[in-house]
Structure formats: C-alpha cells, structure tokens
Amino acid sequence: MDRNAKNSVGAVTPRAEKFSEPITLASGAVLDQYELVYETYGDLNAARSNAVLVCHALNASHHVAGTYANDPANVGWWDNMIGPGKPVDTNRFFVIGVNNLGGCHGSTGPATVNPATGKPWGGEFPVVTVEDWVATQAQLAERLRIERFAAVMGGSLGAMQALSWSLQFPERIGHALVIACTPSLSAQNIAFNEVARQAIITDPDFHGGDYYAHGTRPNRGLRVARMVGHITYLSDDEMAAKFGRHLKHGRLLYSFDTEFQIESYLRYQADKFSEGFDANTYLRITKVLDYFDPALKHGGDLTLALAPAKAAFLVISFTTDWRFSPERSREIVKALLDNRCDVTYAEIDAPHGHDAFLLDDARYHRLVAAYFDRIGAEVGA
Amino acid sequence: MDRNAKNSVGAVTPRAEKFSEPITLASGAVLDQYELVYETYGDLNAARSNAVLVCHALNASHHVAGTYANDPANVGWWDNMIGPGKPVDTNRFFVIGVNNLGGCHGSTGPATVNPATGKPWGGEFPVVTVEDWVATQAQLAERLRIERFAAVMGGSLGAMQALSWSLQFPERIGHALVIACTPSLSAQNIAFNEVARQAIITDPDFHGGDYYAHGTRPNRGLRVARMVGHITYLSDDEMAAKFGRHLKHGRLLYSFDTEFQIESYLRYQADKFSEGFDANTYLRITKVLDYFDPALKHGGDLTLALAPAKAAFLVISFTTDWRFSPERSREIVKALLDNRCDVTYAEIDAPHGHDAFLLDDARYHRLVAAYFDRIGAEVGA
Numbered sequence: 001m002d003r004n005a006k007n008s009v010g011a012v013t014p015r016a017e018k019f020s021e022p023i024t025l026a027s028g029a030v031l032d033q034y035e036l037v038y039e040t041y042g043d044l045n046a047a048r049s050n051a052v053l054v055c056h057a058l059n060a061s062h063h064v065a066g067t068y069a070n071d072p073a074n075v076g077w078w079d080n081m082i083g084p085g086k087p088v089d090t091n092r093f094f095v096i097g098v099n100n101l102g103g104c105h106g107s108t109g110p111a112t113v114n115p116a117t118g119k120p121w122g123g124e125f126p127v128v129t130v131e132d133w134v135a136t137q138a139q140l141a142e143r144l145r146i147e148r149f150a151a152v153m154g155g156s157l158g159a160m161q162a163l164s165w166s167l168q169f170p171e172r173i174g175h176a177l178v179i180a181c182t183p184s185l186s187a188q189n190i191a192f193n194e195v196a197r198q199a200i201i202t203d204p205d206f207h208g209g210d211y212y213a214h215g216t217r218p219n220r221g222l223r224v225a226r227m228v229g230h231i232t233y234l235s236d237d238e239m240a241a242k243f244g245r246h247l248k249h250g251r252l253l254y255s256f257d258t259e260f261q262i263e264s265y266l267r268y269q270a271d272k273f274s275e276g277f278d279a280n281t282y283l284r285i286t287k288v289l290d291y292f293d294p295a296l297k298h299g300g301d302l303t304l305a306l307a308p309a310k311a312a313f314l315v316i317s318f319t320t321d322w323r324f325s326p327e328r329s330r331e332i333v334k335a336l337l338d339n340r341c342d343v344t345y346a347e348i349d350a351p352h353g354h355d356a357f358l359l360d361d362a363r364y365h366r367l368v369a370a371y372f373d374r375i376g377a378e379v380g381a
Numbered sequence: 382m383d384r385n386a387k388n389s390v391g392a393v394t395p396r397a398e399k400f401s402e403p404i405t406l407a408s409g410a411v412l413d414q415y416e417l418v419y420e421t422y423g424d425l426n427a428a429r430s431n432a433v434l435v436c437h438a439l440n441a442s443h444h445v446a447g448t449y450a451n452d453p454a455n456v457g458w459w460d461n462m463i464g465p466g467k468p469v470d471t472n473r474f475f476v477i478g479v480n481n482l483g484g485c486h487g488s489t490g491p492a493t494v495n496p497a498t499g500k501p502w503g504g505e506f507p508v509v510t511v512e513d514w515v516a517t518q519a520q521l522a523e524r525l526r527i528e529r530f531a532a533v534m535g536g537s538l539g540a541m542q543a544l545s546w547s548l549q550f551p552e553r554i555g556h557a558l559v560i561a562c563t564p565s566l567s568a569q570n571i572a573f574n575e576v577a578r579q580a581i582i583t584d585p586d587f588h589g590g591d592y593y594a595h596g597t598r599p600n601r602g603l604r605v606a607r608m609v610g611h612i613t614y615l616s617d618d619e620m621a622a623k624f625g626r627h628l629k630h631g632r633l634l635y636s637f638d639t640e641f642q643i644e645s646y647l648r649y650q651a652d653k654f655s656e657g658f659d660a661n662t663y664l665r666i667t668k669v670l671d672y673f674d675p676a677l678k679h680g681g682d683l684t685l686a687l688a689p690a691k692a693a694f695l696v697i698s699f700t701t702d703w704r705f706s707p708e709r710s711r712e713i714v715k716a717l718l719d720n721r722c723d724v725t726y727a728e729i730d731a732p733h734g735h736d737a738f739l740l741d742d743a744r745y746h747r748l749v750a751a752y753f754d755r756i757g758a759e760v761g762a
Contacts, residue, residue: 026635027635028635029635126635127635127636127637184626185626186617186620186621186626187617187620187621187623187624187625187626187641187643188612188615188617188620188621190626190641190643190644191608191612191620191643191644191647192609192612194608194641194643194644194647194648195605195608195609195612195647197637198604198605198608198647198648198651199580199605201637202601202604202605203601204585204601220583220584220585223579223583224576224579224580224583224605227572227575227576227579228573228576228609231569231572231573231576234569236567236568236569239567239568239569239572240567240568240569242568243568244568245565245566245567245568245571245674245677252672254407254408254409254410254507254508254668254672255508256508256578256582256664256668259668259671259672260568260571260575260671262568262571262572262575263571263572263575266572266575266576266579267575267579270579283637287635287637287640290640290641291633291635291640293626296626322703
C-alpha cells in the first residue's frame with residue numbers, strides 16, 4: 001500500500017442517531033434528548049476491534065474525510081490523515097467522526113428546536129464541556145456496538161477529548177493520540193477566547209443568543225472572533241513567510257482599505273467562516289476549551305488527574321505552536337510517565353504553529369502511520 | 382540626589398500651540414492648520430541644551446508626568462521615569478510631552494472641528510505616520526526655540542518616533558532612547574491591529590467615523606480592540622503569574638458571566654479605555670504603527686535606512702516582549718552598528734512583556750538614569 005497515494009474515502013453520507021435518555025451535563029443542566037450526526041469510513045471488522053474515533057476541534061465537524069456526492073468540493077477537514085493508504089488507513093480501520101453536542105453541523109445545538117418551547121434553543125442552550133462530549137460519544141459508541149476503540153484521536157480541542165476518553169472510559173480505549181494539546185488553557189488562551197466572546201455577545205445582532213427569532217446573525221462579532229482565533233493558530237514565522245509586509249496593491253494607499261496582504265487574508269477567512277458557522281456554537285466551544293482542566297478536581301495535580309488512564313499514548317506537539325506550546329504537551333507526558341503509562345512523545349519541528357496538526361507534514365504523518373501500524377498489529381487490523 | 386525618591390513634578394498645566402502653515406502629510410493630504418497640546422517639566426537651561434522630548438505610544442498622551450491641580454489622581458503615564466531625582470531628572474532636564482497629531486487629548490484630531498466644514502473631521506481626518514508626527518514635533522520645537530534635543534525618547538510606538546527623529550532631523554537630536562521598539566511591524570503585529578480596526582469599523586455605532594454627528598460612540602468595537610491589544614502588551618508568563626486560572630467566583634458557574642479573573646480584568650480594562658479614548662484616533666494610531674518601516678524606501682535594507690543617523694543611541698528591549706521581541710531590537714542595533722553609530726544596547730530580563738517599558742523595573746531605571754548622567758555631562762545639565 002502506497003501511503004503517499006492521496007486516495008480519498010470518496011463520497012460519504014452523514015448519519016444521525018437520536019438519544020432519548022436524559023443526560024445531565026457537567027453544568028447540572030439536563031438535556032432530555034439529543035441527536036448526534038456522524039460519519040464513518042472503512043469497515044468495522046468482525047471482532048469490532050478496529051474502530052477509531054476522531055474528535056474535532058473548534059471549528060470543524062463530523063465531516064473528517066471524503067466528500068459529498070452533491071458537494072464534491074467539500075472535503076473533510078482531516079482528509080490528508082484519514083483514507084485508504086493514509087496514516088489512518090481506512091483499508092484497515094473503521095473511522096468515526098462525530099459532530100459534538102452543541103455543534104452547528106447537524107447535532108443538537110443552539111440552533112436546534114427546543115422541544116419544550118417549540119423554538120430554537122438560542123441563548124438557553126446549556127454550556128457543555130469536554131467531559132459532556134466524551135459522555136455523548138460513548139453513548140454513540142454503544143449504539144454502534146463498539147465496546148472499545150482501538151484509538152481515540154484528535155488535535156487541539158480534539159486532543160482534549162482523546163485525553164479525557166482515557167480518563168472517563170479507561171477500559172474502552174486502547175490508544176489515545178493527543179496532538180497539539182494542553183492540560184488546560186493558560187490565562188492568555190482564555191483571554192483570547194474572551195475577546196472572541198465579547199465580540200459576539202456585544203454585537204447588536206446577537207440578541208442574547210436568540211438571533212434566530214430576530215432573523216439576524218451576529219456576523220460582525222463572529223468575524224472578529226474568527227480573526228483573533230486565526231492569528232493564534234498560525235506561527236509568527238509562518239505569517240512572516242506567507243505574508244510578511246507584502247502590500248495588497250503594490251503601494252501604500254494611506255486609507256482603511258486593505259494595505260497589507262495579511263489584512264486581506266484575515267478578512268477573507270473571517271467572511272467565509274462567519275457565513276458558515278453558528279455564533280452560539282462558537283461561544284460554547286470557547287467555553288469548552290476554557291473549562292478543560294482535568295487537574296482541577298485534584299488540587300491542580302495533573303499526575304493524580306491522569307492516574308485512571310490505561311491507554312497507550314502518542315503525544316505530539318509542534319515547535320512553533322505558541323497557542324498550546326510543546327511545554328504544555330510535556331506536562332501531559334510527564335504526568336502520564338509518573339503514572340507509568342505507555343507514552344510515545346514527539347515534538348515535530350514544523351513552522352506552521354498550532355495549525356500544524358491539520359497539515360500534511362511528512363515527518364508527522366509518518367509518525368502517525370507507524371503508530372497505527374502498531375495499533376493494527378495489536379487489534380488484528 | 383536620591384533617585385529612588387518618588388518625587389513628582391507636581392501639578393502641571395497643558396499648553397497649546399497653533400500652527401497655521403499648511404503641512405503636507407505622508408499620505409499627500411494637506412492640513413491647513415493644526416494645534417498641538419503639550420506639557421513641560423523642569424526648566425530649559427540658558428544654553429537651551431537640556432531639552433528632552435518624550436514621545437507617547439498608542440494610548441497615551443502629552444500628560445507624561447505629574448498630576449493636574451483639579452484632577453490629582455490623573456498621574457502622567459511615565460511618572461515613574463520622569464521627575465525630580467528620577468531617571469530623567471527634571472532638576473537637570475527640561476522635558477516635553479506632546480499629544481500627537483490625530484490624537485484625542487487636545488491636539489488636532491478626528492474629533493476636532495474641520496474649519497472647512499464646521500463639523501468634526503470624523504472619518505475624513507487623514508491617516509498620519511510616525512514621520513508626520515516627528516515633523517510636527519519639530520515645528521513645536523522651533524516654536525519653543527529648541528534647536529536641538531539633548532534626547533528624544535519613547536517606548537514602543539514612542540521609540541519609533543525617537544528613531545525617526547534621528548533620521549529626519551539628525552542634527553537636531555543628541556541621543557535617541559529607543560525602548561521596546563521594532564524596525565517594522567510583523568505580519569502578526571499587523572494582523573492584531575487589523576482585528577482591532579475591524580472591531581471598530583464594523584460597530585454599527587461607528588457610522589464611517591462620523592459618529593460624533595450621530596451622537597454615538599463605537600464603544601463595543603473599541604472595547605474589543607483594547608482587549609486584543611492589551612493581551613499583546615502582557616507576557617504569557619506575567620498573565621499566568623497574575624491571573625492563572627483563578628476563578629472569579631471561587632467556583633465554576635457554567636455561564637457566560639466572568640468565570641476567570643482574567644476575563645474580569647480584561648472587561649474592566651476595556652470599559653475604562655473605551656470611555657476615555659476616541660475610536661477614530663485609535664484607528665489612526667494602529668495605522669501609524671503598521672506604516673512605520675524606514676527600510677521600505679531602501680529596498681528593505683535597514684542599514685541603508687539608518688545611515689543618516691548621527692545621534693547616540695540607547696536601545697533597550699525586554700526578554701518577555703513577544704509583541705516587539707528583542708530580536709527586532711537587535712535588527713536596529715545591528716543596522717546602527719553597521720553605520721558606526723554610538724550604540725548602547727541592553728536586553729532587560731523582565732517578566733512583564735511589552736508593557737515592561739512603562740514599569741518601574743530597577744535595572745531598567747538604573748540604566749536609563751546612568752545614560753542620562755552621560756547626557757547631562759555632555760550638555761552641562
């Protein structure tokens with residue numbers, strides 16, 4: 001199998017599962033029912049031992065790989081990682097992507113009609129956490145009769161879910177791939193999230209989150225939120241290499257039009273994002289990030305917090321990631337080693353900042369491919 | 382003289398000078414007249430050789446030191462640096478602070494009535510540059526009959542002005558103190574400025590900059606702009622030390638109220654700032670920063686760009702400044718040394734990030750004090 005073949009899983013079809021058992025969230029709020037939208041790639045083997053759960057980060061979805069028959073340009077967000085012959089080889093593994101609770105790509109979220117009122121949840125949709133997401137993913141796994149995942153993997157916020165799986169369901173996960181992660185957000189990370197939230201919440205079109213009823217969208221705020229987020233995903237060096245001080249029009253205009261190409265790029269990214277994403281979901285996902293802190297219940301002791309883990313771990317960080325820096329990944333590695341976990345750690349020298357986890361870096365992909373060879377050998381995939 | 386004595390210059394009174402000669406700005410726009418508000422501390426000596434110009438950064442003003450008789454809590458923004466017995470000793474030096482053109486503290490700016498229309502300039506007020514500011518400061522110096530400054534000094538954007546003085550008026554400046562500076566903004570720096578601008582410009586209360594006529598203020602946008610700026614002034618470490626993940630209410634609320642103290646701090650700073658600062662000025666000052674790039678006219682060659690300089694230089698950077706990092710100051714130092722300039726360079730190991738230049742760090746202040754002893758010896762102050 002040529003791992004470099006950029007084969008796609010092809011056209012895929014999302015499915016939905018409805019859960020009618022009430023679930024109590026970390027906040028204490030109860031959801032009487034909810035639906036999760038998901039996609040799968042590859043085949044579950046007879047032993048049901050080759051399932052891999054891929055958890056998404058802030059602005060992604062269940063559409064991890066492949067395309068849609070009616071929208072062939074809509075390629076899954078981790079298509080370079082997952083597919084036939086790719087590092088997570090769908091000829092060997094059965095891969096699942098789920099849109100998380102509170103999302104805006106089909107799973108129950110703020111834009112969903114609240115059965116109790118007949119209107120969209122809006123501002124009333126509860127705050128959720130990584131732990132809530134993992135709990136609902138576990139429900140989905142049961143529905144699909146997957147008792148144990150060969151691996152749970154993700155980057156950034158997705159990695160937090162993989163880590164949390166190893167703590168919430170230590171018997172139900174063989175391997176956790178924890179990529180570009182942090183054991184908790186720093187004050188600076190929270191601060192950037194708070195800027196994003198304030199931009200959205202103070203947008204006059206936000207209406208306390210009930211903008212669906214007003215026929216508006218707080219796109220101004222969502223644009224700014226996305227811009228500030230985007231900056232933190234890229235490294236300073238990468239931005240310098242890509243944009244530097246290149247002028248948009250070849251000369252200075254001395255106006256508030258775009259002078260520099262970086263401005264033009266950010267505005268484009270902001271426009272594209274704000275048209276396709278729901279602001280209430282964005283708000284909640286920033287909170288999910290802020291809240292993640294498994295050590296909190298253990299007096300800040302991460303080693304104690306990670307004691308339940310039984311999975312083997314592949315932890316990967318990227319040298320130029322200033323959002324969740326390698327130092328933070330090393331905290332996770334140290335706490336896992338303190339607990340005598342089986343840990344492989346790699347710090348990839350990549351120029352791309354936090355977004356490196358999404359990119360097709362040869363060393364990074366070779367590492368993941370080799371790790372999945374090991375998993376495949378263990379589970380007979 | 383006890384340098385540690387926290388003596389103040391006491392109550393000060395701003396003055397204004399009006400300039401009726403038209404000035405052509407870098408943009409090509411012409412201002413027929415303008416006014417600059419300024420303050421002075423200490424006495425000009427008989428030789429008129431002991432004048433020090435202090436240039437302000439993004440959000441400051443001419444009120445550099447002392448207080449106002451009718452507002453004793455309003456202490457100048459660099460009062461720890463400037464005063465009797467302080468590093469810039471007003472017993473020896475005559476210090477001038479100027480509110481820059483386009484400002485919102487008294488000098489002609491967007492909120493000033495445009496004589497041609499009888500209405501505030503608003504969105505029509507031209508974009509200005511560091512070079513424009515220096516040119517107008519030079520006009521003020523002539524008015525005050527100061528042929529040559531013993532020193533021009535500033536931090537951040539203020540340092541850009543000090544550096545530009547040495548290029549625009551090499552004969553009229555003895556020393557340039559260039560603190561926490563950069564030879565030009567990086568793509569990341571510009572990107573953060575662009576977020577600030579987009580937050581303001583897309584605020585429905587902005588009205589294309591003519592919000593004075595609408596009786597509104599784009600405070601929502603200005604709040605967000607200030608928050609994102611503020612994050613870049615502090616170091617990650619400093620934020621971690623000051624705020625960490627400390628909760629505002631001692632427990633998690635799982636709501637969009639402030640959960641973490643850092644959120645509360647940012648909101649407070651944003652509220653305070655947006656009430657006292659003019660959004661049109663903020664917009665223009667971010668552009669001043671973006672445009673600063675003395676090497677641009679020299680094909681990007683900073684050594685060529687700095688060739689006119691005849692001043693002696695004290696260049697200071699701070700280890701944890703990730704906005705204008707020490708690497709960027711070293712670019713300036715290298716280009717000055719290439720030109721055989723007299724340069725003293727210090728990298729201060731301070732935890733405070735970019736804002737360190739405003740703080741009372743003992744090593745930093747001792748260095749500036751010693752440097753001013755040298756200047757005093759030269760000019761007989």
